Amino acid sequence: MSSQDIILQGRGLTKSFGGFFAVNGVDIGVRRGAIHSLIGPNGAGKTTLFNLLTKIHLPSSGQIFLEGAEITSSKPQAIARKGMVRSFQISACFQRMTVLENVRVALQRPTGLAYRFWRADACLDVLNDRARELLASVGLEGADDAIAGELPYGRKRALEIATTLALDPKVLLLDEPMAGLGREDIALVTALIRRISKGRTTLLVEHNMKVVAELSDTITVLQRGEVIAEGAYDEISQLPEVREAYLGADEDG
Amino acid sequence: MKLDRYLLIAFVAVGLVLPLFGDTFFLMKVYCFALFACAFNLLVGYAGLLAFGHAAFFGAASYVSAFALKSWGWPMEVAIIASVISSAALGLVFGAIAIRRTGIYFAMITLALSQIIYFMAVQLPFTQGEDGIHGVPRPPLLGFINVSSDEQLYYFVLAVFVFGFLAIYRIVHSPFGHTMRSIRDNETRAISLGYDTQHYKLGVFVLSAAIAGLAGGTKAAVVQLASLTDVHFQMSGEVILMVIVGGVGTLWGPVIGAALIVAMHDYLASIGEWMIVIQGLLFLAVVQFFRRGIMGELLALLSRIGLRKGTDKNEATTGETLA
Numbered sequence: 001m002s003s004q005d006i007i008l009q010g011r012g013l014t015k016s017f018g019g020f021f022a023v024n025g026v027d028i029g030v031r032r033g034a035i036h037s038l039i040g041p042n043g044a045g046k047t048t049l050f051n052l053l054t055k056i057h058l059p060s061s062g063q064i065f066l067e068g069a070e071i072t073s074s075k076p077q078a079i080a081r082k083g084m085v086r087s088f089q090i091s092a093c094f095q096r097m098t099v100l101e102n103v104r105v106a107l108q109r110p111t112g113l114a115y116r117f118w119r120a121d122a123c124l125d126v127l128n129d130r131a132r133e134l135l136a137s138v139g140l141e142g143a144d145d146a147i148a149g150e151l152p153y154g155r156k157r158a159l160e161i162a163t164t165l166a167l168d169p170k171v172l173l174l175d176e177p178m179a180g181l182g183r184e185d186i187a188l189v190t191a192l193i194r195r196i197s198k199g200r201t202t203l204l205v206e207h208n209m210k211v212v213a214e215l216s217d218t219i220t221v222l223q224r225g226e227v228i229a230e231g232a233y234d235e236i237s238q239l240p241e242v243r244e245a246y247l248g249a250d251e252d253g
Numbered sequence: 254m255k256l257d258r259y260l261l262i263a264f265v266a267v268g269l270v271l272p273l274f275g276d277t278f279f280l281m282k283v284y285c286f287a288l289f290a291c292a293f294n295l296l297v298g299y300a301g302l303l304a305f306g307h308a309a310f311f312g313a314a315s316y317v318s319a320f321a322l323k324s325w326g327w328p329m330e331v332a333i334i335a336s337v338i339s340s341a342a343l344g345l346v347f348g349a350i351a352i353r354r355t356g357i358y359f360a361m362i363t364l365a366l367s368q369i370i371y372f373m374a375v376q377l378p379f380t381q382g383e384d385g386i387h388g389v390p391r392p393p394l395l396g397f398i399n400v401s402s403d404e405q406l407y408y409f410v411l412a413v414f415v416f417g418f419l420a421i422y423r424i425v426h427s428p429f430g431h432t433m434r435s436i437r438d439n440e441t442r443a444i445s446l447g448y449d450t451q452h453y454k455l456g457v458f459v460l461s462a463a464i465a466g467l468a469g470g471t472k473a474a475v476v477q478l479a480s481l482t483d484v485h486f487q488m489s490g491e492v493i494l495m496v497i498v499g500g501v502g503t504l505w506g507p508v509i510g511a512a513l514i515v516a517m518h519d520y521l522a523s524i525g526e527w528m529i530v531i532q533g534l535l536f537l538a539v540v541q542f543f544r545r546g547i548m549g550e551l552l553a554l555l556s557r558i559g560l561r562k563g564t565d566k567n568e569a570t571t572g573e574t575l576a
Contacts, residue, residue: 077447
């Protein structure tokens with residue numbers, strides 16, 4: 001891999017919580033245009049690593065680069081404006097707002113209107129077409145006026161993805177997008193992720209191995225805060241240390 | 254939204270003819286406290302920030318307006334504008350300090366800061382301590398509109414209320430208002446969409462303080478008195494009660510809640526300290542039996558029988574607000 005292809009890079013990332021190393025000296029490079037997954041047994045540090053890369057946590061040591069520029073100490077809202085947008089494990093929509101309003105809130109920030117407290121919200125109607133397009137792209141057409149908090153779980157997930165796409169992110173970070181979804185919804189959301197990741201880079205944390213195998217170009221396997229393997233699904237699934245990590249986890253569970 | 258517009262038209266129509274039947278002094282007090290409650294609701298109901306020190310803005314404005322009218326002899330409108338500006342400035346300082354904390358810590362910091370204002374009001378010479386500023390004059394509006402009697406002042410106070418109410422309506426239904434509601438619903442998510450949420454929270458804090466100041470500054474002219482009651486923490490508690498009884502996150506709830514509490518004060522004045530017990534029981538009843546408050550329950554009822562579409566649902570239950 002030439003370094004030019006790497007859009008998001010972590011070097012020597014370490015995060016300790018009171019002496020416990022959740023992530024320990026991890027080097028990771030996400031290739032531009034790829035779907036890259038983080039997997040590992042429970043407690044392996046996937047979510048912590050994900051939170052480091054999305055700036056929810058600051059690393060204890062190590063550096064993070066987005067397109068070659070260091071973002072180690074940038075704020076989460078700043079990296080969002082640079083085109084790296086995350087989704088959340090628990091479906092994160094704006095519960096008491098309508099479906100259309102949810103997407104428009106994401107669309108309005110780059111327009112510079114968001115601070116205008118003296119203007120009627122009718123000035124946001126110019127964003128409606130784009131918002132409806134995004135909603136249609138995730139299968140939420142016609143649901144404009146529904147209250148987000150009253151949507152069924154799978155549709156909330158779809159709404160969250162539409163809201164994320166509203167920022168047209170270069171790097172899409174998805175935290176366990178299948179968490180809490182039923183089998184039918186998993187198939188739908190998998191297809192959705194495949195569709196929306198075209199032309200972007202996607203980093204995915206996911207437990208569901210079938211989904212990971214189906215979507216990923218590259219997989220990084222973590223165990224006890226360290227990288228134990230990296231490669232395509234067919235390569236890593238054969239490795240004895242990966243199998244052992246998962247079997248070990250199964251025995252615990 | 255349409256419902257709110259009709260309600261406002263009806264409110265103004267009724268407000269214009271009410272002096273024929275009612276006690277204008279009582280009504281003016283209701284308008285002032287209603288505006289104060291609406292300003293507080295902007296913060297708690299639409300931005301999800303539960304402050305416990307809003308009396309500081311209401312009371313400081315009351316003192317500024319009373320002092321400017323009485324000691325400097327400023328015109329009515331100038332004194333009130335000055336009180337709004339001072340409350341906004343105070344809101345900027347308090348907000349900048351408090352806004353970094355959330356939940357109970359935010360509430361406690363706002364309480365502590367408002368107590369500073371209270372002690373300043375007790376100590377500083379210009380507030381006249383325990384006595385307060387008495388006999389505040391009512392100079393003519395713009396220099397020629399006589400507002401010295403209650404009947405004349407009434408229409409000005411009604412206009413101030415409508416202006417403040419419309420300002421809140423506009424803020425809620427503005428692009429800024431959308432961002433504010435998104436932060437209330439899920440701040441982490443708003444951050445991940447690139448919003449500097451602290452700026453918006455500070456913005457709404459200042460706006461809320463300014464409108465609370467408009468209410469307090471006008472109140473000083475109505476009651477012709479600025480006193481320690483206005484800045485006491487019991488006033489901060491009472492405005493929370495007004496908003497919760499009326500309905501958090503509804504435009505009209507605080508108006509209803511304020512009318513109810515002011516009426517209780519006026520008509521039950523004879524029972525003295527027992528008032529606090531009755532208020533406590535009222536609060537308990539709301540939290541136990543109708544958590545959305547009066548307006549919230551009414552709107553929920555309208556939704557249930559299909560008279561109101563699902564749009565623009567903002568009312569919160571007491572539990573959600575205090576959580």
